[in-house]
Amino acid sequence: MKRKRWIHLVLMLAAILLGLASRKYSGRLPAFLADNAGDALWAMMVYFGFRFLLVHKSIWAALFLSLLFSFGIEFSQLYQSEWINEIRGTLLGGLILGHGFLAVDLVRYAAGIAAGVVVDWLVGAFFKHPA
Numbered sequence: 034m035k036r037k038r039w040i041h042l043v044l045m046l047a048a049i050l051l052g053l054a055s056r057k058y059s060g061r062l063p064a065f066l067a068d069n070a071g072d073a074l075w076a077m078m079v080y081f082g083f084r085f086l087l088v089h090k091s092i093w094a095a096l097f098l099s100l101l102f103s104f105g106i107e108f109s110q111l112y113q114s115e116w117i118n119e120i121r122g123t124l125l126g127g128l129i130l131g132h133g134f135l136a137v138d139l140v141r142y143a144a145g146i147a148a149g150v151v152v153d154w155l156v157g158a159f160f161k162h163p164a
Contacts, residue, residue, distance in 0.1 A: 038088045040156060045081035048074050048149070072138050073145030075128075076103045080149035096150055103142040110134040 052074035059067040079102055083095040111134045120126035131138070 034088050036160070038085055040160065041081050041085040041088070041153075044149075044152065044156065045078050045085055048078035048081055052078060069141050069144075072141035073148065076142035076145035077149040077152075079103055080146045081153075084153060092150055092153060096146060099146045099149070100143065103146065104139060106130060107134060107138050107142065 052071050055062065055066065055070040055074060059071075062070070076099065080095055080099040083098045083102075084092075087094060087098075106129070110131050117130070121130050121132055
């Protein structure tokens with residue numbers, strides 16, 4: 034289980050680095066990736082975070098919790114108040130909470146989580162540990 038936890042930590046950190054790079058170098062990416070990769074990678078990071086924290090639970094539990102968390106954050110963007118917008122105005126707050134509701138983000142999150150499940154399954158098969 035310790036090795037499995039480390040694998041999910043590495044995958045989570047990789048998703049973070051790729052997500053930050055997709056924002057920083059968006060001008061060098063194809064338009065589709067520049068528009069969609071950051072949100073998908075954010076949700077993938079959330080998925081791997083749940084896999085790291087809940088190492089004894091199934092992929093399905095992490096998938097469900099990741100969708101619930103990601104969609105909850107997106108819907109929370111419908112709430113606009115000075116105190117939360119100040120948090121969203123910081124770098125970390127903006128990365129975590131976002132800025133404004135976009136329905137297309139829900140699709141991006143679902144795609145990122147689905148991609149995370151596939152990566153999780155492939156890595157699990159490679160390292161021969163049960164998902």
